[in-house]
Amino acid sequence: MEFFTISLLNGVSYGLLLFMLSAGLTLIFSMMGVLNFAHASFYMLGAYFAYQVSEWTNFWVAFVIAPVLVALLGGAFERTVLRKTHKFGHVAELLVTFGLSFVILELVQLVWGRTPVEYKVPAALDGSLFKLFNSTFPTYRAFMMVVAIGMLASLFLVLKKTRIGLVIQAALTHPDTTEALGHNVPRVFAFVFAGGCGLAALAGVIGGNAFITEPGMAQAVGAIIFVVVVVGGMGSLGGALIASLLIGVMQTFAVGLDWSFIGGLQSLGVDVTPETFGYPVWKLKLSQVAPILPYLLLVVMLVVRPKGIMGTRDE
Amino acid sequence: MKVSLKASAIAVAVSLMAVSAASAQTVKVAFIEGMSGPFGGVGQNQLNHFQYAAEQFSGKNANSGVTVQIVPMDSKGSPQEALALFKKATDDGIRFISQGNGSSVAGVLIDAVNKHNERNPGKEVVFLNYAAIDPDFTNSKCSPWHFRFDAGVDMKLEALTNYMKDNKAIKNVYVLGQNYSFGQQVSKFTASMLATKRPDVKIVGNELHPLGQVKDFAPYIAKMMAAGADTVVTGNWGPDLALLIKAAKDAGFKGNFYTFYAGVIGAPSAIGEAGTDRVFQVSYWHPNVEKNALESTYTGFKYKFKEEFYTVALVNATKFLVAAVEKSKSTDGLPVARALAGMKGKGGSGEDIELRAADGAMQQALYISQWTRAGGPGVKYAMEGTGHGFKTVRYLEPKLAAMPTTCQMTRP
Amino acid sequence: MSNAAMKPLHFKPLNGVRIVVWSAFAVILLLLPVLARSNFAVTLLCLTGIAAIACMSYNMLLGQAGMLSFGHAVYTGLGAFVAIHAMNKIGGGWPIPMWMIPLVAGFAGLGFGALLGFVTTRKAGTPFSMITLGVGELVFAAALMFPEFFGGEAGINSNRTAGSGWMHGLGLNFGGQIQVYYLIAIYLFLCTAAMYAFTQTPLGRIANAVRDNAERAEFVGYDTRWVRYLIVMASSFFAGIAGGLTAINFEAATADLVHGTRSGGYLLFTFLGGVGFFFGPIIGAVLLIFSLVVLSELTKAWQLYVGIVFLIMVVFAPGGISSLLMLNLRRIKYGEWRKMRWPYAGMVFFGLIALWGFAAIVEMAYQAQVAAGSGSVVTVARIPMDASVLASWLIAAAVLLFGGICFEIWRRKFNKVWGEGEERIAEAIKKAEAAIV
Missing domain, CATH: 1.10.3470 (ABC transporter involved in vitamin B12 uptake, BtuC)
Structure with missing residues (x-):
């Protein structure tokens, strides 16, 4: 019971962080059709900016300023570079963000060095919120969950209930009509791109100190958020939420389970020895493969339901 | 008379030139290491170590004047790149190579050196390995051309389990490692050594996770707590280590961590406060050893590079190489390899060390040290400005850390 | 037909x-x-x-x-x-x-x-x-x-x-x-x-x-x-x-x-x-x-x-180097390449100057960040630059700025010449087609 509760909490909080990361990516993709390969790099920039700003001032200032700065950078990139490649098609757009991820990585290493920086959790949020059986639940994890849920709620409100949201939605489906109505569609796109980058940066601000702020952090999450987006269904925010939570919880529980094929086969009366064909596969424990489960899930999902959980198009 | 004067003058000049030629002997070492890319920081830091060691312990600072000249080659951490660079080094006439970060690179390099030496007699290359500690390199895959200046995984775990043997507080041990050769060896040796030394200790978990793939270690900590572990033995390094310690602190896990790489560049900052008094390290040296033979090197390096100095193996490699060149009066691979085999010297804490001829493994003292707040007795130096440093909790003299070898080779 | x-x-x-x-x-x-x-x-x-x-x-x-x-x-x-x-x-x-x-x-x-x-x-x-x-x-x-x-x-x-x-x-x-x-x-x-x-x-x-x-x-x-x-x-x-x-x-x-x-x-x-x-x-x-x-x-x-x-x-x-090569080959084929010699030369010359300024900044930054222990001097195309002196940063920035501006001027000239050439080639092709018919 203890293990179950703790694992569930851990899984959900990790899943929510994944959602924060993939929300921006999904948003940009669904609105502009651009897969931002550098999305995880903006996440990293968020963490580094937050580290730098909190060194100068404090965490709370960084919490506000870092995402804004990254959003501005993202918007500038959209206006100066990405927009130029729009006419060459989606492959060029993907490539340009791919190149950007290289450049950001190098620049981060140039400015902050190649070893981890000491980006600390603020004192007010350090420590444990409550004790559950023997383990403690850190306050900061709870804070992360609150921020993620808050972000989800405000995202929903902005998109569904405000005028800006309506314009954004209109610009997506009917860009020409929206333009004819006097709205600046390119500016809407820049706004969306900046917003998506800002969301990634926000995830970086709260993920950077919960985990570790170092140059490898972008690559570490880069592939997994792509999995979230594909499994959730390309361009679906709701799907991304479900997929993030699914992956978070699944990974967390898998770590705790020492199941392997050998155990399963033996309970079925099949004897497996090191001489059996494929022994290296049968002996693997579920806990050992936990971190790559998302990729397995991706493969299974593509075979069973190529359009993803909430996807609408079957490309 | 005049003629003979002239002749003797020439003779003097010639002999002077001979002396100066001998004293100006330079031995080039190709340093094949990843110095760009994600793990470039470590490689650059090791290069700094090597260059500093060459500056301090060769050339004008060596009695004979033998100079070690380091030729950095950036392998980007890739074994394939390293092989290409190895070819470049041999084409440039370099006879000594050095590498350490990553047993994958070391493994292919040992093999490449063996093949090269077999196919190019007279142009033998010697491999000075300063940190790749796969025990196979000095056992089943041993080579007369390979010398390892670090202590092997087996030696380090022998030392660690000897320490754990006497610590009666240890009851439930959890082994966690990255799923690749090093992590697998840690898991294997810990289990087998503890089983003979402390049969009463229970291994409550033996877990491997993919290298660098885990972002959140909280589930692993939850599992450790569920298993009732009081001690964790882990071969993790880099972010995998830092994240593990952080997660342990967050979840309120009270156990101790026995590690190999808590002192490597970047790890001290990342562990920081979270690891106070509960992170232990097994190593052949640390800045706060008693009888510190390298204190001035440590402070000098730290002043110059604003980085921690910890890779004593590179200092020893430099010293031994200089001594071997002096002894063999040659900078060729074969005579120097002959001189290196069985060579003796002094280690980082003044102990007697020996590059064992049977397998090319350095026999040296090992330390178990604890991550503690600096300033107290035994913790003179803090690392990376964290206010924490390592304190010796156990010193094991070379013979206590020695391991038998199964190496079967004939030295040429 | x-x-x-x-x-x-x-x-x-x-x-x-x-x-x-x-x-x-x-x-x-x-x-x-x-x-x-x-x-x-x-x-x-x-x-x-x-x-x-x-x-x-x-x-x-x-x-x-x-x-x-x-x-x-x-x-x-x-x-x-x-x-x-x-x-x-x-x-x-x-x-x-x-x-x-x-x-x-x-x-x-x-x-x-x-x-x-x-x-x-x-x-x-x-x-x-x-x-x-x-x-x-x-x-x-x-x-x-x-x-x-x-x-x-x-x-x-x-x-x-x-x-x-x-x-x-x-x-x-x-x-x-x-x-x-x-x-x-x-x-x-x-x-x-x-x-x-x-x-x-x-x-x-x-x-x-x-x-x-x-x-x-x-x-x-x-x-x-x-x-x-x-x-x-x-x-x-x-x-x-x-x-x-x-x-x-x-x-x-x-x-x-x-x-x-x-x-x-x-x-x-x-x-x-x-x-x-x-x-x-x-x-x-x-x-x-x-x-x-x-x-x-x-x-x-x-x-x-x-x-x-x-x-x-x-x-x-977006066509890569091979497309650049082919575009220039086409120019040569239609005898248009000669007119672009000077714009090309100008662009390359000032591009190299700008590149030097940029490379100097990057190399100095690397020297200061990565290899600080081995001194602060780095040689960029045979010119030694000291990363610890403000002046060298200013010089590099000035060179980059100067080279960049001149490059942009020449690039505009180049674009003009290139565009004119493109028109002539299009005309030539049209004529050739008309001749066949």
Whole structure:
């Protein structure tokens, strides 16, 4: 019971962080059709900016300023570079963000060095919120969950209930009509791109100190958020939420389970020895493969339901 | 008379030139290491170590004047790149190579050196390995051309389990490692050594996770707590280590961590406060050893590079190489390899060390040290400005850390 | 209607131009090692040859079928692993000669392409890219998880001189690098020819159609998924051959062969070389080896330079270097190139000045950040710059600014001249067409 509760909490909080990361990516993709390969790099920039700003001032200032700065950078990139490649098609757009991820990585290493920086959790949020059986639940994890849920709620409100949201939605489906109505569609796109980058940066601000702020952090999450987006269904925010939570919880529980094929086969009366064909596969424990489960899930999902959980198009 | 004067003058000049030629002997070492890319920081830091060691312990600072000249080659951490660079080094006439970060690179390099030496007699290359500690390199895959200046995984775990043997507080041990050769060896040796030394200790978990793939270690900590572990033995390094310690602190896990790489560049900052008094390290040296033979090197390096100095193996490699060149009066691979085999010297804490001829493994003292707040007795130096440093909790003299070898080779 | 268009078309795969081009290619491959002055140059040639096969096989996906894969190293890498096992089997007495190893690896690549491609090709476009990335991660993780096949972190070693047969009797045992070079050269030539022929097959043409407009291709009656699947398999076959050659060249296979970094490298440099022309990836392969081996020795910031060059190319020359070459060839053909000599010279001159300023800033920043212990002076194109002095930063910035502004002025002139030339060429073409009618 203890293990179950703790694992569930851990899984959900990790899943929510994944959602924060993939929300921006999904948003940009669904609105502009651009897969931002550098999305995880903006996440990293968020963490580094937050580290730098909190060194100068404090965490709370960084919490506000870092995402804004990254959003501005993202918007500038959209206006100066990405927009130029729009006419060459989606492959060029993907490539340009791919190149950007290289450049950001190098620049981060140039400015902050190649070893981890000491980006600390603020004192007010350090420590444990409550004790559950023997383990403690850190306050900061709870804070992360609150921020993620808050972000989800405000995202929903902005998109569904405000005028800006309506314009954004209109610009997506009917860009020409929206333009004819006097709205600046390119500016809407820049706004969306900046917003998506800002969301990634926000995830970086709260993920950077919960985990570790170092140059490898972008690559570490880069592939997994792509999995979230594909499994959730390309361009679906709701799907991304479900997929993030699914992956978070699944990974967390898998770590705790020492199941392997050998155990399963033996309970079925099949004897497996090191001489059996494929022994290296049968002996693997579920806990050992936990971190790559998302990729397995991706493969299974593509075979069973190529359009993803909430996807609408079957490309 | 005049003629003979002239002749003797020439003779003097010639002999002077001979002396100066001998004293100006330079031995080039190709340093094949990843110095760009994600793990470039470590490689650059090791290069700094090597260059500093060459500056301090060769050339004008060596009695004979033998100079070690380091030729950095950036392998980007890739074994394939390293092989290409190895070819470049041999084409440039370099006879000594050095590498350490990553047993994958070391493994292919040992093999490449063996093949090269077999196919190019007279142009033998010697491999000075300063940190790749796969025990196979000095056992089943041993080579007369390979010398390892670090202590092997087996030696380090022998030392660690000897320490754990006497610590009666240890009851439930959890082994966690990255799923690749090093992590697998840690898991294997810990289990087998503890089983003979402390049969009463229970291994409550033996877990491997993919290298660098885990972002959140909280589930692993939850599992450790569920298993009732009081001690964790882990071969993790880099972010995998830092994240593990952080997660342990967050979840309120009270156990101790026995590690190999808590002192490597970047790890001290990342562990920081979270690891106070509960992170232990097994190593052949640390800045706060008693009888510190390298204190001035440590402070000098730290002043110059604003980085921690910890890779004593590179200092020893430099010293031994200089001594071997002096002894063999040659900078060729074969005579120097002959001189290196069985060579003796002094280690980082003044102990007697020996590059064992049977397998090319350095026999040296090992330390178990604890991550503690600096300033107290035994913790003179803090690392990376964290206010924490390592304190010796156990010193094991070379013979206590020695391991038998199964190496079967004939030295040429 | 012109008479020319009325003539019936004949399938003539070997026309004069082609014979000349391919013979020249063969002669160049034959003579390159003679021109190489050191052993290391031969090593470089070997690497370039292998990379050329890999990049061309990648271009079958990207250039021919418009499939942007982030996991191409999976096929080269797995091919190399199968090859290394087969080489060890030869050492253990298998009766196949060593030169057939790349073929074995090719078929292994084909097999893995059939297996993994079944999953990845379920989607096209952007989702395909993301899936290949995920599958690449999966394979890399598996490479470390199954040391029984992949040899764990240390990989698997082998010996290319193993085996016996008539070739060994002639001294052809691949012990020396030069023999390996000629093996690679032969495979490179054959693979290039085969891949070129493939572009001319109906399947190769349909792949173009699927790339340009999948919907229409579907409407015409082709199953686009099936086309993608076949292309992935064909591409994996050649990727496997490249992997097999890697195994022979290095006599070792390690997990980093399947890593995403390598896939990213193929993508980056194939694109830089140019995806629009068949020979583009060969230029890309040369650049790949140049950057990895030569540029990375010159500067620690090589990845930054590569990244920025890539960004600039995507934005301003999405056709890569080969398209730039072809555009200029067209100018020469129409006698327009002469007018652009000065604009070109101006752009190159001021571009180099701006580049120097930029490189000085980057190099000083690296020196200050990465290698601070070894002094603060760094030499940029023979000019020493001291990173600890503010003045050198100001100088570099001023040079960058000056060069940049002058470059922009010349670029505008160039654009004008280029545009005028373009108009004249269009007119000339129109006239020529009118003359035929």
